[in-house]
Amino acid sequence: MIMTRQLRALTMTVAFMLHTSAWAFSVTFISPGRHDEAYWLSATQAMQAAAEQLDIQLEVLYAERDAQQMLKLARQVAQRSHKPDYLLIVNEKLAAPAMLDIADQAGIPSFVSFNGLTDTQLQATGQPRQRLKHWLGSLSPDNTLAGTLTMQEVLDSATRHFPPGTPLHVLMVAGDRATPASVERVAGARQALATHPTAKLTQLVYGEWEHKRAMQQGLWLLQRYPEINVIWAANDEMAFGLEEAIRRNGKQAGRQVLLSAINNSRQAMNERAQGQLTALAAGHFMTGAWSLVMLYDYQHGRDFADEGLMLQPPIFSAMTTQQAQHFIQRFAQDNFRSIHFKQFSRVGNPALQHYAFRFSSLLN
Numbered sequence: 001m002i003m004t005r006q007l008r009a010l011t012m013t014v015a016f017m018l019h020t021s022a023w024a025f026s027v028t029f030i031s032p033g034r035h036d037e038a039y040w041l042s043a044t045q046a047m048q049a050a051a052e053q054l055d056i057q058l059e060v061l062y063a064e065r066d067a068q069q070m071l072k073l074a075r076q077v078a079q080r081s082h083k084p085d086y087l088l089i090v091n092e093k094l095a096a097p098a099m100l101d102i103a104d105q106a107g108i109p110s111f112v113s114f115n116g117l118t119d120t121q122l123q124a125t126g127q128p129r130q131r132l133k134h135w136l137g138s139l140s141p142d143n144t145l146a147g148t149l150t151m152q153e154v155l156d157s158a159t160r161h162f163p164p165g166t167p168l169h170v171l172m173v174a175g176d177r178a179t180p181a182s183v184e185r186v187a188g189a190r191q192a193l194a195t196h197p198t199a200k201l202t203q204l205v206y207g208e209w210e211h212k213r214a215m216q217q218g219l220w221l222l223q224r225y226p227e228i229n230v231i232w233a234a235n236d237e238m239a240f241g242l243e244e245a246i247r248r249n250g251k252q253a254g255r256q257v258l259l260s261a262i263n264n265s266r267q268a269m270n271e272r273a274q275g276q277l278t279a280l281a282a283g284h285f286m287t288g289a290w291s292l293v294m295l296y297d298y299q300h301g302r303d304f305a306d307e308g309l310m311l312q313p314p315i316f317s318a319m320t321t322q323q324a325q326h327f328i329q330r331f332a333q334d335n336f337r338s339i340h341f342k343q344f345s346r347v348g349n350p351a352l353q354h355y356a357f358r359f360s361s362l363l364n
Contacts, residue, residue: 025299026057027292028084029113030073030099032092035062038265039235042334043114043285049336050289054296054345059084067093074099078106086136086295088288091115094178097125104132112138113291114284115180116310128309137304139291139357141284141315143181146262147188149318151232153279154260155196158230161258161278168199169227173207173214173242175234182206185234185262202228207238214238218245222257229257236263236280243276254278262316264327266334272324280319282327283359287315289336290357293345300347307355317359326363 029047033040044060051058061077063069070092077087087110089099096112103110116138117125128137158168172189175182186204193199202225207214214233222228222245231246233239239261243253253259253276260279261268272280294304294311304311319327330338339362342348344355 024055024296025085026059027051027086027088027295028059028061028077029088029288030070030077030090031060031062032065032067032070032090032095033062034064037065038237038267039263039285042264043288045334046286046289046336046339047292049339050292050341052337053341054292054348056292056296058292063092067095070095071098071102074102078102078108083108085109085299086111088113088291088295091117091121092179093176094118094121097121100125100132100135104134107134109134109136111136111291111295112140114140114287116140116312118180118183129305136298137294137309137311139287139294139311139313140180141287142312143184143284143316144188144191145314146281146284146316147185147190147234148192149188149281149316150260150262150279151189151192152195153318154230154232154258155192155199157278158258159196159198162229166198166229167227168196168230169202169225170199170230170232171202171218171221171225171228172204173217173231173233173238174204175209175238176206182234189232199230207233207241209235209237211237211241213241215241215244218242219248222246222249222251231257231259233259233261236261236265236268239277240267243271266328269319269324269328272319273321273328275321280324281316282319283315283317283362286357286359286362289339289341290315290344290355293341294355297345297347302347304346304355311355311357313355313357315357315359317363323363330363 031040061073087103087108128135174186205217246253246257258278261277262281264282264285271277346352
C-alpha cells in the first residue's frame with residue numbers, strides 16, 4: 001500500500017514537471033478592464049494567441065475597472081510561493097508605479113504595457129532598470145496619433161459631407177482625466193482640430209470610457225447645443241452610447257451628425273464598414289501581444305534595450321471601410337491565431353533588425 005502511494009505520488013510529480021516544462025516561461029497579466037469588456041477581451045485573445053505560439057504560460061487577472069483591485073492583485077501575485085517569471089501591468093488610473101514597487105520588492109521582473117508612465121511619474125520612479133531594478137521597460141501605442149487620425153478624418157469627411165461653408169460644431173468625449181491614453185488622445189485630437197478653421201470646439205466632457213455615461217452626456221449636450229454636427233469619441237463604447245443619444249434626438253449618425261471612435265470591436269468595425277462611424281482608429285489591442293514578443297526575446301537572450309526601454313511605436317491605423325470589412329473577415333470572433341507572431345520576434349526572425357509593431361502590417 002505504501003509503495004502504491006509512493007508510486008502514485010512520483011507519477012503525479014513527474015506529470016506536473018512534464019506539464020510545467022512544456023512552457024518556456026510564465027507571464028501574469030493584470031488587466032485593468034472588466035472580464036466581459038470587448039476591448040480587453042480582444043486584447044487578451046491576441047495575447048493568448050501569441051502565448052500559445054511562443055510557449056508562454058499566460059495568466060490573466062481582471063481588475064474590473066477598479067484601481068485598488070489592481071494593487072490588490074499585484075500584492076497577491078507578489079506573495080505567492082511560486083511567482084511568475086514576469087508581471088505585465090498597465091498604467092491605468094496612474095496605478096503602475098505602486099505595482100512596479102510591489103513587483104520590484106518581490107523580485108519579479110515587470111513590464112508596463114498599453115499605458116506608459118507619465119513624465120511626472122518617471123521623475124519619481126526613474127527610468128526602467130535604474131531605481132527599480134526589476135522594471136524591464138514599457139511598450140505603449142502612440143495615442144496622440146490615434147486622436148489626430150480620428151479627428152482629422154471626421155473633420156475632413158464633414159467638410160466634404162456638409163454644404164460648403166457649413167460651420168463644424170464639435171463635441172469631444174474623452175475617457176478620463178488621468179490615464180495617459182486618454183490625455184494623449186485628447187491632445188492629438190486638439191492638434192487636428194486646430195488645423196480646421198471652420199471647426200469649433202463646443203465642449204469637452206469625460207465619459208469615463210462607458211457607454212451609459214456617454215449616452216447621458218450626449219442626450220443633454222445635443223439638446224443644449226443642437227448645432228453639434230461632429231462628435232469625437234475616445235473609444236468605441238462611448239461612441240455607441242453617443243449614437244443612441246443622436247437617435248433619441250431624432251438624428252442619424254453618419255448623416256446629420258458625424259461620429260468617430262477608437263477601438264477594434266466587431267460592432268465598431270461593422271459600423272465603420274457601413275458608415276455609421278465616419279472615422280475609426282484601431283490596432284492598440286495588439287500591444288499586449290507585442291509585449292509578449294518582447295519578453296520572449298528578452299527571455300531568449302535578445303534584450304530589447306537596443307531598441308529602447310520605453311517604446312511608443314505608431315501601432316494605430318486609421319480604418320477605411322474596406323479595411324474594416326477585411327478585419328471582420330480575417331479575425332472573426334477575435335481569433336488571432338492566423339497571425340505568425342514569431343515573424344515579429346528578433347529571436348524567431350533573425351533577419352528582423354527592428355520591431356515592426358504596426359497594425360497595418362497585419363491587415364496587409
